[in-house]
Amino acid sequence: MIEEMAADLFRVEIPLPGSPLKYLNSYVIRGGGRNLIIDTGLNRPLCLQAMRDCLHFLGIDLKHTDFYITHLHADHLGLLDKLAVQGSSRVFFNHREADQFGGDFGVGEMLRHSVRAGFPEVEIAAIDFTPSTIYGSEVRPDFCLVQEDDRIRCGGYDFRCIETPGHTKGHICLYEEQKGILISGDHILNDISPIIQLWSDDENPLADYLASLQKVAALDVDLVLPGHRTTFTDCKRRIEELRQHHHNRIAEVLDIVHDDSLQSAYQVAAQMNWNLEFTSWEELPVAQRWFATGEANAHLKYVQEQGEVRRREINGKFFFYSAD
Ligand SMILES: [Zn+2]
Numbered sequence: 001m002i003e004e005m006a007a008d009l010f011r012v013e014i015p016l017p018g019s020p021l022k023y024l025n026s027y028v029i030r031g032g033g034r035n036l037i038i039d040t041g042l043n044r045p046l047c048l049q050a051m052r053d054c055l056h057f058l059g060i061d062l063k064h065t066d067f068y069i070t071h072l073h074a075d076h077l078g079l080l081d082k083l084a085v086q087g088s089s090r091v092f093f094n095h096r097e098a099d100q101f102g103g104d105f106g107v108g109e110m111l112r113h114s115v116r117a118g119f120p121e122v123e124i125a126a127i128d129f130t131p132s133t134i135y136g137s138e139v140r141p142d143f144c145l146v147q148e149d150d151r152i153r154c155g156g157y158d159f160r161c162i163e164t165p166g167h168t169k170g171h172i173c174l175y176e177e178q179k180g181i182l183i184s185g186d187h188i189l190n191d192i193s194p195i196i197q198l199w200s201d202d203e204n205p206l207a208d209y210l211a212s213l214q215k216v217a218a219l220d221v222d223l224v225l226p227g228h229r230t231t232f233t234d235c236k237r238r239i240e241e242l243r244q245h246h247h248n249r250i251a252e253v254l255d256i257v258h259d260d261s262l263q264s265a266y267q268v269a270a271q272m273n274w275n276l277e278f279t280s281w282e283e284l285p286v287a288q289r290w291f292a293t294g295e296a297n298a299h300l301k302y303v304q305e306q307g308e309v310r311r312r313e314i315n316g317k318f319f320f321y322s323a324d
Contacts, residue, residue, distance in 0.1 A: 002054050005225060006181060008155055014041035016075055021192070021228045027049065027183060030058060031155035035065040038174065038183055039227055043078035043136045051079060066090040068152055068159075069170040070185025071150040072097035076227060078136020092152055093143040094163075096170030101140035110199040114290070116318050117297050118264025123286050146172065150283050159183070164216060166209025167194045173216065187212060188238055191229040193245050197294025198301050206246060206302040213239050217286030246299075253275035253299045256320075257309050269296035 001013035008030040013023045024047075026039040041047035055062070062085050069077050069091065084091055096274075100106050107129050114124055143288035146152070150161040152174065164187040174183040183260070186194045196209050218283040221235040230236060254270045257263060269292040278284050284292070300320050303309045309320045 002057060005223065005231060006179060009157065009181075010054075010058060011225065011231065012051065014047050014050050014079075014297070016042065017046065017262045019075070021075065023228065025227055025229075025231075026061060026226065027225055028054070028058060029154045030060065031157075033064070034154065035060050036068060036085065036152070036154035036157075037065055038068045039070055039076040039185070040067070040079035040083060042075050042076070043081050047079050048082050051083065065090050066092065066154070068092045068174065070173065070183070070187075070227060071168040072100060073168065073186065074133065074136030076185070079167045080141055081137045084141060090144050091141045092146050093141075094170035094172045095145040095147050096165075097168060098140070098145055098170075099144050110166075113199045113201065114293070116201075116313075116315055116316060117293055118266035118319075119290070119293055120266075123289070126286050127290060148172075157181075162216065164212035164308055166196055166205055169205070170205065171212075175219055175221075177220070179219045180220055182216070182219065182221045182224050182235060184216075184224050184226045184236065186227045188216065188224060188235065188242065189226045189228055190224070190232040190238055193242055195289065195291055195295060196246070198298040199294055204301050204305055206299075207305065210243065210246065213243055231309070249295075250303060253296065253303060254308060257300070257320050257322055259305075260301050260321045262312060262321050264317060264319055265297040265300055268300060268320065269293040270311050272296060 003011045005011050010028045012026045012028050014026050015023050024039060024041050026040055029036040041051060053201050062083060066089055067084055069082060080091060111124060111129065115121055145163050148161060148163045152159045157176055159176050162173045162175050164171050164173050167186045171185055171187055172186050173185055198205050217236055217239045222233060224232050224235050250270055253268060256268050274292055285289050300309065305309055308323055310323050
């Protein structure tokens with residue numbers, strides 16, 4: 001599936017079978033001299049085939065193609081491994097997450113934190129946390145590191161990097177001011193709300209995310225090109241909906257942690273409403289419970305920093321209770 005969104009800027013649908021995201025939107029710019037591919041899909045044969053078919057149809061030669069990756073998630077980054085041409089392709093990526101390639105990729109810290117969040121250890125063992133699953137690649141590509149206000153030019157497009165931490169700590173959107181186009185990655189999606197999760201002790205991703213939404217709300221945008229599902233035009237409306245969504249979740253968390261009984265993030269997540277077709281928390285697949293706990297954790301951290309709940313550590317685990 002190929003759709004021309006603006007002159008020589010194409011949306012290419014890369015299937016993500018089994019994922020509630022359904023597909024990744026890769027954006028391909030045919031630049032005359034060099035081309036640019038923004039986000040790639042998973043490192044799987046099905047994604048590679050879909051991408052190759054589209055590039056063939058568009059007449060894109062990978063030897064003359066650079067890449068821009070919005071953030072460190074396998075569905076955006078994984079296929080780079082098969083597409084980038086050694087010694088020829090430049091790969092633009094944010095400076096904050098490039099460091100996560102190497103060592104254990106931060107997996108150890110994430111696992112330790114999930115135990116502290118009350119996630120049952122036997123269940124954690126059932127989730128596949130190998131770096132190639134999480135990041136799509138164990139090899140660190142030779143990145144051209146970018147940060148706020150850096151420019152990425154291709155054909156008639158001149159994009160400015162807009163740092164938008166929250167969904168991940170290094171997420172960067174691309175903004176074409178003259179054309180009013182925002183390539184939003186997973187910062188702003190139209191049909192689903194981007195997951196905001198916390199798996200470390202020294203971050204506050206929901207505070208970052210809400211600040212990033214406010215930052216993007218100040219831009220003049222006529223067309224939003226997100227990383228998944230439908231493209232859309234009314235950026236400010238969607239930002240307001242996402243802001244409201246998180247404020248509703250904050251209220252829900254405060255309602256659950258309403259007295260001095262101690263509850264872990266896992267226990268709080270079990271009582272939240274996730275709009276899924278499963279009737280009980282126990283029925284949810286372990287991976288879904290993992291994401292839900294990460295999301296509950298991000299909201300708990302936010303209200304803790306606001307002084308509305310308190311946290312107590314007992315035997316290496318964190319429990320929350322009301323500050324009132
Ligand atoms: Zn993502």
